[in-house]
Amino acid sequence: MAEALRVGIAGLGTVGASVARVLVEKAAELTRQCGREIIVTAVSARDATRDRGVDLSSAKWFADPVELARSADIDVFVELIGGEEGPARASVTAALEAGRHVVTANKALLARHGVELAEIAEGKGILLNYEAAVAGGIPVIKTMREAMAGNTVSRVFGILNGTCNYILTRMEAEGLSFEDCLKDAQRLGYAEADPTFDIEGNDTAHKLSILTSLAFGNRIAAGDIYLEGISNITQADIRAASELGYRIKLLGVALRTESGIEQRVHPTMVPTASVIAQVHGVTNAVAIETDILGELLLSGPGAGGNATASAVVGDIADIAKSRPGFQHGPVFGRPAKELQPYRKARMRSHAGGYFIRLTVHDRVGVFAAVAGRMAENEISLESIVQHANGANPETQKTVILVTHETTEAAVRKAVEGITQDGHLVDKPQVIRIERAG
Amino acid sequence: MAEALRVGIAGLGTVGASVARVLVEKAAELTRQCGREIIVTAVSARDATRDRGVDLSSAKWFADPVELARSADIDVFVELIGGEEGPARASVTAALEAGRHVVTANKALLARHGVELAEIAEGKGILLNYEAAVAGGIPVIKTMREAMAGNTVSRVFGILNGTCNYILTRMEAEGLSFEDCLKDAQRLGYAEADPTFDIEGNDTAHKLSILTSLAFGNRIAAGDIYLEGISNITQADIRAASELGYRIKLLGVALRTESGIEQRVHPTMVPTASVIAQVHGVTNAVAIETDILGELLLSGPGAGGNATASAVVGDIADIAKSRPGFQHGPVFGRPAKELQPYRKARMRSHAGGYFIRLTVHDRVGVFAAVAGRMAENEISLESIVQHANGANPETQKTVILVTHETTEAAVRKAVEGITQDGHLVDKPQVIRIERAG
Incomplete structure (x- = not known):
């Protein structure tokens, strides 16, 4: 021996x-x-x-x-x-x-x-x-570094932070607020005393930057990732997602586009019937899409x-x-x-579907104005739902829009327009939708 | 170089x-x-x-x-x-x-x-x-052979045959019969002209025997696997499963028990909310449970x-x-x-929950007789549902039992007893339930 x-x-x-x-x-x-x-x-x-x-x-x-x-x-x-x-x-x-x-x-x-x-x-x-x-x-490094030899990756995405997934899972299952779930996560040792690094997406970004490099052969660029955490996700978002057939997860996503590599970490709507939507609690999951293998998903304990x-x-x-x-x-x-220099795709060029939740004054013409701003930016809508279930249902309405594929730039412009129109009672909520099998 | x-x-x-x-x-x-x-x-x-x-x-x-x-x-x-x-x-x-x-x-x-x-x-x-x-x-060999070094496996199970999963997925989604789905699978090239090897579970057994050896360090014993195919799964089973919060999958399962290694291939009820229940169509999936890592699940294209x-x-x-x-x-x-000689656990010792679907004559005392046979064999029941939706609802009833953990021997004895009592119109259907996260 x-x-x-x-x-x-x-x-x-x-x-x-x-x-x-x-x-x-x-x-x-x-x-x-x-x-x-x-x-x-x-x-x-x-x-x-x-x-x-x-x-x-x-x-x-x-x-x-x-x-x-x-x-x-x-x-x-x-x-x-x-x-x-x-x-x-x-x-x-x-x-x-x-x-x-x-x-x-x-x-x-x-x-x-x-x-x-x-x-x-x-x-x-x-x-x-x-x-x-x-x-x-989860043996994702071994899988990408060894098992996928010869594959060209088009997209890699995943639930890479157990703290965030624990919080989002409990918010959905128990109807609790973000703050209450965070406190519980801290009590149980799933979140740090200062949770910023986890809940604002930095930890996910670190991990994503490594996967991106393995996927696309670029030099690691953790500082160049679009970041949005989960602290502003509310019960209204989670309930609306559920009604529309989605679940909210904090995803890290990297994909190759014509203008470069897109790396982003943000709360994401994934179809409730997808495999990744069933990944609950502190469990992590990574999905990898390639030209030869197709789509592979690995899920398991991400920490401990x-x-x-x-x-x-x-x-x-x-x-x-x-x-x-x-x-x-x-x-x-x-x-x-x-390894190639990192060529960053601009976030404004991101293409995908969007969920937009607006709290508006209940007055004549608001709906038409919102629809007009969408049309003006060539955003076509998959669905529009109007609710009267806000904090002040007599004077306010909730409008939920789900768009077909459009761009980040168009959505930002449309939402800016709606804000300028003066119909909003509250900050608009925008959550990206991600395809997932 | x-x-x-x-x-x-x-x-x-x-x-x-x-x-x-x-x-x-x-x-x-x-x-x-x-x-x-x-x-x-x-x-x-x-x-x-x-x-x-x-x-x-x-x-x-x-x-x-x-x-x-x-x-x-x-x-x-x-x-x-x-x-x-x-x-x-x-x-x-x-x-x-x-x-x-x-x-x-x-x-x-x-x-x-x-x-x-x-x-x-x-x-x-x-x-x-x-x-x-x-x-x-799916890189399951690499994962078990390399990534899991030092782990002691307790159970490995999975959807290992795309043909069967395709058929079961379509049966559930479209309410079609097994025969119609099989014909379609053959037309689309997902099933062979002689589909026996796939639908009766032999293909799954071959693959399972290899995973079992990697998991438990035994000599491969593909001939010693308990086998049950999907050809007798009906819409009645699929609908009842769905009502009870389960989905039917053909699983290969291997686990270490006190009396030896249990290897079995059979239609299985898994919780609808589990990750493996979302694995649809020709996609495969393997779950591995170990002492150190915990539970890992890999899903992806199993053929092509x-x-x-x-x-x-x-x-x-x-x-x-x-x-x-x-x-x-x-x-x-x-x-x-x-590699150790294969020590086979007897199927009669298998412990788990069971789904039992009985079509009975609609007469006084049947329900009591069925419940009596269960009690006699010390089978405790999680639920009993009685339906009048059989082929002849005026003279027949469907009784669906879901048991708590019991043994294969007890269930076989209870079902034999019920059969002997003469209340059954049709062959009883027994489907095992598997824990899945």
Whole structure:
């Protein structure tokens, strides 16, 4: 049998401890699968004394993760520290430069410095694996990087943030407000004390930027993503969606258009009968559309210590199965040096259907004015519903429009026009509709 | 750059021609992804003159696939002939013995001879890849064999036959009979002239047996699977399922129980709100439950030239990325020599909920007799519905029972008892219910 693979883990929080436990508890099975032992030989964490439910007494302890990364005691450096700069970046860079394979779950680091790190890894002929960085336990990186070889991707989209999906699921199921669901999510540990990063879509954007690069062969451009969070979604939107046969999900969507790559994160209406509409709670899902395979959908746990650990262990096992001289595929599917500059499609050119909810004064001519603004911008309507169920049903009406395919520019102009006409009581709500099978 | 990978394709039907086309049309992209060229250097097919939409004039033609398999002109032998014996088995065996990597889409061959072929491949240190053999384009083999390293699987189940799912989907959507849907499926090329193999569940069983081996580390046992097809599913079942919040799917299910491994293929009621219930038409889906990851679901095209070709090309690309001296993981996840003998759980021990539809004479005491037989066998009921919508509503009634978890043995005994009581007008219908998220 080949020599044991020596693993160093930096960061022993929930995921790190879980990875160590799996490597110890499943050691015999992993050896059978990989043809060699996998041993945790070194670790780095702030507190060496805490009980993590696994015996790490034979592992060497490092106070400094960078020192661990460079140590001759390891073959693989597992970075579970987090953060796009600081010790995470320093230690991953050090490990790669020292010729150690790297496994990381750090989406922020990859979204920011992924291409540069991939160049180092590919230059050294070593592996940089990051399955856990996107959609937790779902093997979407392996699928796009390996299984889809030869496929040309046209669109990739998904539910990539469990916090948002948990909140939207409970809002729909229980009729609760966004604020109440967020509080519950915080109480249950599904949302951070400062939830901004999740609910405003930044976390989804980080993950999406990695999938986009794998899909289209461009350099990662996480900063160039159109962002809209879920904090302004109301019960009125959720009920109207349901009546129209839709469900609201926070999606990250990337597609190739004639004018460039469109990357966007926003609340989205998907058909209630679609597979992705049944993805509830903290579960994640990714759909990928290609020319050869067609449409593939993967759904599963997107977070949590164990699910994330499963992806990390899978990455480590892939390294264990490799041998010196083995050249894995490139980190982002194509060699990092050949990734194309990011060509951004303008959001104003986005084409699709729209849901528009307007609260208007109940007076003669309002309906005609709204319809006129739509016609003026060449927006054809699939349906118009008028409700008298607002806060003040005697003086206000709710008008809900669903458009056929049109452009973002046309919708923005039409809504501006309606606003200027002075009929609106409240801010207009605009939610994009996404095709989904 | 490394030397080109030389591919020989045996069988140029729909899938084979599609594989050749993808390798030629996506050559540049595949080279970028794999770090070396992939070239079709040899082919074998009955008709050398047919136009397959791809220029294969530079490939060497072999009349005999076994000769191609042994040829020094290839590094990889791609078997797309089909059939569990004959030229498929002979050529795959010859290729492995000659030290050529093999890629195959042949589920029947693997279900029957997979372990023996894996032993040859592992003995030679070469690869036997078969992603296309189960669920077409869905990367379930890669997921179970690689991504889930370290996970202990408790259950795997799925929609593995597009023909059956197409028929059931249309029966539900359009209220058509099984026979009419089958005829349409045949007309559209979704079903064979002799559809027995698909509709009686044999095809699903072949695929399931491979997933079972990957899940539980047992020797493949395709002959030991409990089989029930969809030909006796009626509109009455579909309507009753829908009323109760279920949808009927032909599932292959494998799980580990205390008394052994349960493998079964049968029409199954799954909750309408579950993800797998939304998998319509010829689409396939596989769900895998494990201790670490939790539940993962993959859905996508399960058949068709292009989708199958996508999986074959992915397998070839994995070989192209490997280098001499590289030791891939074992063919069925664990070394073939260490696969455990198959320990079969008795179907009578199967535990689960049941849907039972009875057509009874409309007379006093029938209901009490039915309820009595259930109680006698310690079957507790979740619901009882009585309908007067049978063929002869004046003299007959339909009784629909949904049980809480019970055993197959208890249900069989109860139904036998009811039959003996002489109240039944028609054959009783029993459909198992499966938990699904």
